[in-house]
Amino acid sequence: MKFLQSLENVVTPANGMAVTAGVFLTPIFQYFYGKDRQDILIVFLFLIALDWITGISASKRDKSYSSEYGISRIPRTLFLIALPAVGNMLDRVMGTPGFLFYGVTFGLIYHTWTSLTANAHRAGWPMPKSIENLVGSEIKAKAERSARKEYK
Structure with missing residues (x-):
């Protein structure tokens, strides 16, 4: 139960937006600058x-x-x-x-x-x-x- 409560601090809208931005920006970054x-x-x-x-x-x-x-x-x-x-x-x-x-x-x-x-x-x-x-x-x-x- 304590483990699930600690996830409340991790699973936030701000973290979700950051992960989404990373998912879209990383391939673009790698395309332009290489892996x-x-x-x-x-x-x-x-x-x-x-x-x-x-x-x-x-x-x-x-x-x-x-x-x-x-x-x-x-x-x-x-x-x-x-x-x-x-x-x-x-x-x-x-x-x-x-x-x-x-x-x-x-x-x-x-x-x-x-x-x-x-x-x-x-x-x-x-x-x-x-x-x-x-x-x-x-x-x-x-x-x-x-x-x-x-x-x-």
Whole structure:
């Protein structure tokens, strides 16, 4: 009897909607990005979130943030998220097992990592000198754009 009572907390309309959404979205996700690629995509999405966080912190520090710039980043982010799917579909068409998907995804991960690292530096967050040297050109480019107020 206690077991059946505990199911009342599990079998809820909200859980039912979440399960239904998962049933429909998972095949769509796998069609666009391929099977068993969730881990690399989660890393990519996590880095995008960190890039946004560090970018907001950096722009607040140097007062270069504007809402128009932030809003214009939304289509750019959606574009970046779509590129691995395009790579996966091209792999399917060409018969290459993940070559373009992983090439595009790792390239975007590296690009996003350099951007978030430069943003963290611009925000004044502590960072090892070796990392600063590795992304020095991105740090310099972001500092110059900020000084020219291109973020507005």
